[in-house]
Amino acid sequence: xxxxxxxxxxxxxxxxxxxxxxxxxxxxxxxxxxxxxxxxxxxxxxxxxxxxxxxxxxxxxxxxxxxxxxxxxxxxxxxxxxxxxxxxxxxxxxxxxxxxxxxxxxxxxxxxxxxxxxxxxxxxxxxxxxxxxxxxxxxxxxxxxxxxxxxxxxxxxxxxxxxxxxxxxxxxxxxxxxxxxxxxxxxxxxxxxxxxxxxxxxxxxxxxxxxxxxxxxxxxxxxxxxxxxxxxxxxxxxxxxxxxxxxxxxxxxxxxxxxxxxxxxxxxxxxxxxxxxxxxxxxxxxxxxxxxxxxxxxxxxxxxxxxxxxxxxxxxxxxxxxxxxxxxxxxxxxxxxx
Amino acid sequence: xxxxxxxxxxxxxxxxxxxxxxxxxxxxxxxxxxxxxxxxxxxxxxxxxxxxxxxxxxxxxxxxxxxxxxxxxxxxxxxxxxxxxxxxxxxxxxxxxxxxxxxxxxxxxxxxxxxxxxxxxxxxxxxxxxxxxxxxxxxxxxxxxxxxxxxxxxxxxxxxxxxxxxxxxxxxxxxxxxxxxxxxxxxxxxxxxxxxxxxxxxxxxxxxxxxxxxxxxxxxxxxxxxxxxxxxxxxxxxxxxxxxxxxxxxxxxxxxxxxxxxxxxxxxxxxxxxxxxxxxxxxxxxxxxxxxxxxxxxxxxxxxxxxxxxxxxxxxxxxxxxxxxxxxxxxxxxxxxxxxxxxxxxxxxxxxxxxxxxxxxxxxxxxxxxxxxxxxxxxxxxxxxxxxxxxxxxxxxxxxxxxxxxxxxxxxxxxxxxxxxxxxxxxxxxxxxxxxxxxxxxxxxxxxxxxxxxxxxxxxxxxxxxxxxxxxxxxxxxxxxxxxxxxxxxxxxxxxxx
Numbered sequence: 001x002x003x004x005x006x007x008x009x010x011x012x013x014x015x016x017x018x019x020x021x022x023x024x025x026x027x028x029x030x031x032x033x034x035x036x037x038x039x040x041x042x043x044x045x046x047x048x049x050x051x052x053x054x055x056x057x058x059x060x061x062x063x064x065x066x067x068x069x070x071x072x073x074x075x076x077x078x079x080x081x082x083x084x085x086x087x088x089x090x091x092x093x094x095x096x097x098x099x100x101x102x103x104x105x106x107x108x109x110x111x112x113x114x115x116x117x118x119x120x121x122x123x124x125x126x127x128x129x130x131x132x133x134x135x136x137x138x139x140x141x142x143x144x145x146x147x148x149x150x151x152x153x154x155x156x157x158x159x160x161x162x163x164x165x166x167x168x169x170x171x172x173x174x175x176x177x178x179x180x181x182x183x184x185x186x187x188x189x190x191x192x193x194x195x196x197x198x199x200x201x202x203x204x205x206x207x208x209x210x211x212x213x214x215x216x217x218x219x220x221x222x223x224x225x226x227x228x229x230x231x232x233x234x235x236x237x238x239x240x241x242x243x244x245x246x247x248x249x250x251x252x253x254x255x256x257x258x259x260x261x262x263x264x265x266x267x268x269x270x271x272x273x274x275x276x277x278x279x280x281x282x283x284x285x286x287x288x289x290x291x292x293x294x295x296x297x298x299x300x301x302x303x304x305x306x307x308x309x310x311x312x313x314x315x316x317x318x319x320x321x322x323x324x325x326x327x328x329x330x331x332x333x334x335x336x337x338x
Numbered sequence: 339x340x341x342x343x344x345x346x347x348x349x350x351x352x353x354x355x356x357x358x359x360x361x362x363x364x365x366x367x368x369x370x371x372x373x374x375x376x377x378x379x380x381x382x383x384x385x386x387x388x389x390x391x392x393x394x395x396x397x398x399x400x401x402x403x404x405x406x407x408x409x410x411x412x413x414x415x416x417x418x419x420x421x422x423x424x425x426x427x428x429x430x431x432x433x434x435x436x437x438x439x440x441x442x443x444x445x446x447x448x449x450x451x452x453x454x455x456x457x458x459x460x461x462x463x464x465x466x467x468x469x470x471x472x473x474x475x476x477x478x479x480x481x482x483x484x485x486x487x488x489x490x491x492x493x494x495x496x497x498x499x500x501x502x503x504x505x506x507x508x509x510x511x512x513x514x515x516x517x518x519x520x521x522x523x524x525x526x527x528x529x530x531x532x533x534x535x536x537x538x539x540x541x542x543x544x545x546x547x548x549x550x551x552x553x554x555x556x557x558x559x560x561x562x563x564x565x566x567x568x569x570x571x572x573x574x575x576x577x578x579x580x581x582x583x584x585x586x587x588x589x590x591x592x593x594x595x596x597x598x599x600x601x602x603x604x605x606x607x608x609x610x611x612x613x614x615x616x617x618x619x620x621x622x623x624x625x626x627x628x629x630x631x632x633x634x635x636x637x638x639x640x641x642x643x644x645x646x647x648x649x650x651x652x653x654x655x656x657x658x659x660x661x662x663x664x665x666x667x668x669x670x671x672x673x674x675x676x677x678x679x680x681x682x683x684x685x686x687x688x689x690x691x692x693x694x695x696x697x698x699x700x701x702x703x704x705x706x707x708x709x710x711x712x713x714x715x716x717x718x719x720x721x722x723x724x725x726x727x728x729x730x731x732x733x734x735x736x737x738x739x740x741x742x743x744x745x746x747x748x749x750x751x752x753x754x755x756x757x758x759x760x761x762x763x764x765x766x767x768x769x770x771x772x773x774x775x776x777x778x779x780x781x782x783x784x785x786x787x788x789x790x791x792x793x794x795x796x797x798x799x800x801x802x803x804x805x806x807x808x809x810x811x812x813x814x815x816x817x818x819x820x821x822x823x824x825x826x827x828x829x830x831x832x833x834x835x836x
Contacts, residue, residue: 053387081540086540
């Protein structure tokens, strides 16, 4: 068995094991002392590839604040923006210093960038996940005064079959917004009119302004409009119903499917070449931060949830990479990747 | 709670020493951010966002808001003194502001920019106070077809800004449109004109373009001419606007305020578009359009009012609906969310302290900014006496830092320098840069909203005719085009851009 592991794989295993040994055995206050020798002095950078103020940015800033408290290190959140994340992802994978001084707080859209748009310059394995933060499953929302005001997802699909290509749904081309719609169309035979927007948030705005009939979006951005009575949630693209929305059916339930699963995952990566002991130390700081009740409360307020399968995974690196592989299979199956 | 008692409540919340200090602090930082070329409100707010974590939400928010509108005050300073826009929204101020400075009238230009900003800022807060909820629900109706109509109107206004050769003007508009197509195509997600480099997938960074074309090329031109002396040899005349200046500026300030506020409210607008459209409008209305580009005070008063009013306007959708229209308001929204407050349509009812507190603080902040900026006029004017050989390295350094701060991408600096050289060439050949910039901003939005609209409708172009707002805006555009075609304006000799 062991001889089949590559050297790198073995190093990874050791790193992961070390991380959890450290996190388990050492109290938060002692983390500062366990910093590996030779770890760069000075502030650490947490790269965010999206603009300041957005969901990813807020997730990173809250994390950085907690990690600072725990580790005593100064952590600067740096927004390296451009190309819908592509510029920052490429920087992290190919140019970021691999001495442990740079982490990236990314969402799983990084995999699509690597597999479909990376032009072979880098792959998703160049960025090694060292800690899982939280998840945001995609939700379909409709307006309470639109054509779907009292419709369930099954009824919406039925209506879209009867009048194909007339009901407007917001999408972001080449991303999970698109894929979910496409899955529904392929599996049910329904046909929607897909209106492209540059971001999910713009689609939500169009929904509230009655310019589209359905918007795929995330709970945090929908919540205020649900509270005001303008918007109604239809279904959630997670494996099971989520705790904070117990009455919202999943796509799988509503459409008798099994692979309607599109979730924004937020996690921390470092360049692959970062030495194993430094990776392990950073991972242990993240792990400790993620057991800080204050941070959990802040994240919960943002409307996200914590996927037990990833949160409690013995090896989050492997668990996240397995999901990346699943996404790759989807691209292969749908002919996006050859 | 009606608007007036709400506002009183807001003042009751804000009028305490600690909060006033934060408002003042925001105003000071905002002024600085505005004055420094390149460093915009977005970069400054991103930098200061973590500071607000530990503050009460109201303190953090009113400080961040003050930085945002404060930046619009300071933005005109380097435009007027150095022909170098402190913000993209102050690009158009360079045209007449700098000409005024060359004629020894930097003081009145700065003064009218400060007063215009104050008046427009205050008027827009008044509008925000009384009409935020109504305007919010109006703004949200703006879908792709309305945005498209608005962009068409903007481009039509650009036609009015062409000075000198019409052909050269059209060439610049075309160039701006072309540059705007670089990047990811929003409709099908494919890359266009990126030449295989990942750095261009996000398109050409606007800050790099503006600072390059204006700032760097200005430095190159000046280095040729005035390396051993100061920029302005003309004796400085009045430090403050004269009675005649006031008379000329009053109407442009009022019009700029209204136009700017409305353009700030709607999603496709914003301070940059507002300033450009105000300039075009003033030039069109003026009985002596030939003065524009050669130091007409209306050309400073209108745009500088419009960009401030647009900031007030852009607060409407974010505070009344929780929907940000610009990157800066998105950041303000983020600052609230991180405090556990998610603004939405119920924000005003659920968080009256916060909403009315922010509104009240904007009245106070505008007063602070006026008091801060007026005495500074005298100081800034002295800057013109600094020998250029000491001034330009500092300005260039600030431009580099500012451009880098936008995306933290070194590639943008090469873009900036490239456009600096290109801008130098264009100006040597007497091409006007302003139409390029505005076309660069408007064209991508126009293309995107047109294609979205066509996807949305099965009725083809007739879809536009079914939407009343679209029809109104299109009629205005058609009239404006008609006025050019049927009443040829005097061929204005190329202004003082060189």
